[in-house]
Amino acid sequence: MKKILFSFLFVFLLLVVTLFIKTASFKSKQISTAEGIRIDYPIDEAAVKHLSDAVKINTVSFDDTTIVNQLASDSFFAFLRTEYPSVFENLEDTIINKRSLLLKWKGKNESINPVIFYAHLDVVPIEESTKAKWKYAPFSGNVADGFIWGRGTLDDKGSLIAIFEALKKMQHNQFIPSRTIYFAFGSDEEIGGSNGAKVIAEYFRQQKTRFEFYLDEGGMVSRGLVPNMTRPVALIGTAEKGYITLDLTVNAKGGHSSHPDKETALDILVSAVKKVHDNPEERRAVATVNEFMNFVGPEMSFPLKTVFANRWLFEPLILNEYEKSAEGLALLRTTSALTIMNAGLKENVIPSLVNAKINFRILPDENSDQVQQRVVKIVDDDRVKITRGEVYEPSKQSSTTALGFNLLQKTCATIFPDAIVSPFLMLGSTDSKHFQDLTDNTYRFFPVRMDAELLETVHGINERIGVKDYMETIAFYESLFQSLE
Numbered sequence: 001m002k003k004i005l006f007s008f009l010f011v012f013l014l015l016v017v018t019l020f021i022k023t024a025s026f027k028s029k030q031i032s033t034a035e036g037i038r039i040d041y042p043i044d045e046a047a048v049k050h051l052s053d054a055v056k057i058n059t060v061s062f063d064d065t066t067i068v069n070q071l072a073s074d075s076f077f078a079f080l081r082t083e084y085p086s087v088f089e090n091l092e093d094t095i096i097n098k099r100s101l102l103l104k105w106k107g108k109n110e111s112i113n114p115v116i117f118y119a120h121l122d123v124v125p126i127e128e129s130t131k132a133k134w135k136y137a138p139f140s141g142n143v144a145d146g147f148i149w150g151r152g153t154l155d156d157k158g159s160l161i162a163i164f165e166a167l168k169k170m171q172h173n174q175f176i177p178s179r180t181i182y183f184a185f186g187s188d189e190e191i192g193g194s195n196g197a198k199v200i201a202e203y204f205r206q207q208k209t210r211f212e213f214y215l216d217e218g219g220m221v222s223r224g225l226v227p228n229m230t231r232p233v234a235l236i237g238t239a240e241k242g243y244i245t246l247d248l249t250v251n252a253k254g255g256h257s258s259h260p261d262k263e264t265a266l267d268i269l270v271s272a273v274k275k276v277h278d279n280p281e282e283r284r285a286v287a288t289v290n291e292f293m294n295f296v297g298p299e300m301s302f303p304l305k306t307v308f309a310n311r312w313l314f315e316p317l318i319l320n321e322y323e324k325s326a327e328g329l330a331l332l333r334t335t336s337a338l339t340i341m342n343a344g345l346k347e348n349v350i351p352s353l354v355n356a357k358i359n360f361r362i363l364p365d366e367n368s369d370q371v372q373q374r375v376v377k378i379v380d381d382d383r384v385k386i387t388r389g390e391v392y393e394p395s396k397q398s399s400t401t402a403l404g405f406n407l408l409q410k411t412c413a414t415i416f417p418d419a420i421v422s423p424f425l426m427l428g429s430t431d432s433k434h435f436q437d438l439t440d441n442t443y444r445f446f447p448v449r450m451d452a453e454l455l456e457t458v459h460g461i462n463e464r465i466g467v468k469d470y471m472e473t474i475a476f477y478e479s480l481f482q483s484l485e
């Protein structure tokens, strides 16, 4: 008995020592470990007016691609040329495919790889039924209550105009970067980017350009979004999930609903769709999510720091916690969502041809072929034809030790001294997918503070950017460009 007790005690002590050693060696990856105080940048009224005016130019992209608003792009470019003459004087500008803009800021040393900053100038439409819920009209660009209001302020004109403001200041100071910096502004990110980003990327492909790094929208300086973190977290997207829509089609005997077959086309389809829904993938923490935990874990207090430092033991606990929210769950598996069903025309007629679309967001450790094979296996019914719709493979994972990440991290430490920095996995899709092969390092980060409430306004109601937050965004870009001297 005594012997057993001693072995238990020994194992327990060993465990405590292991937990302790692991926690002690779980070192912070932050540049400055002490929490700084938020900086108050003076309000630049001209910059506020510029963003407000940019919102007023309605650059909505519609899913119906036959609706192209050339006039909006033309007026947007005319606005930029009028308001930022020094930028257009010193940088070389090219219009790509009529509606996208490319600027080249020639560096001192053309033998080193250039970098590229990207923003899109289109916005999503306003749902008719939500119009009345906006506090200020969505294209008013109203400045009130400490915010600039309107569609595009957070996605993505706030970033675009902040880049121009920073560029303007730097022309004033006659700054010339050491490496060439490109700025690309695509016309149609909200509908996939095939006429904007895709064409811009092709332009660079033909020139055989390789970028040191690429920066696009994506993460932000989040407040209260990372569970158990009190400090703001600057989330820099270092990988992006893939995308595939699978089309499930069943063609069977139709006819009068008074004498149906045992299983109609619709019955077969519904059962297939349900099988897919009921058989989700095993949850798992992919490399980017593990890296995220390595960045945020050391900043947590006891006992959470110990939990994150000892994931060999506690990973299931952490995943259980993440799994509680839809966003958290989406980090842990390839998700599937039934988005469209087409079937039936009349209540007393059995439809013969029925179809469903299931949209999958693919984790970076698998690809679209694997997802399709898995679905075929789960459905396991030859009567269901499964074909692929639109596909984007998941991105590669970008480095957290390369120049681009280092500069972003340093700039965050300067401009957002109260925040910590972490890589993270982007759940949604950005135009960066078109540039995948042109660089090893793609980062997705819009340097602006956002909490859950503001995040909700993106593509939603009452989209707005804090005036003080926007000043930080401008300061961030200025500081980042400066670090490319």
Ligand SMILES: [Zn+2]
Residues within 6 Å of the ligand: 120, 155, 156, 189, 217
């Ligand atoms: Zn966007």
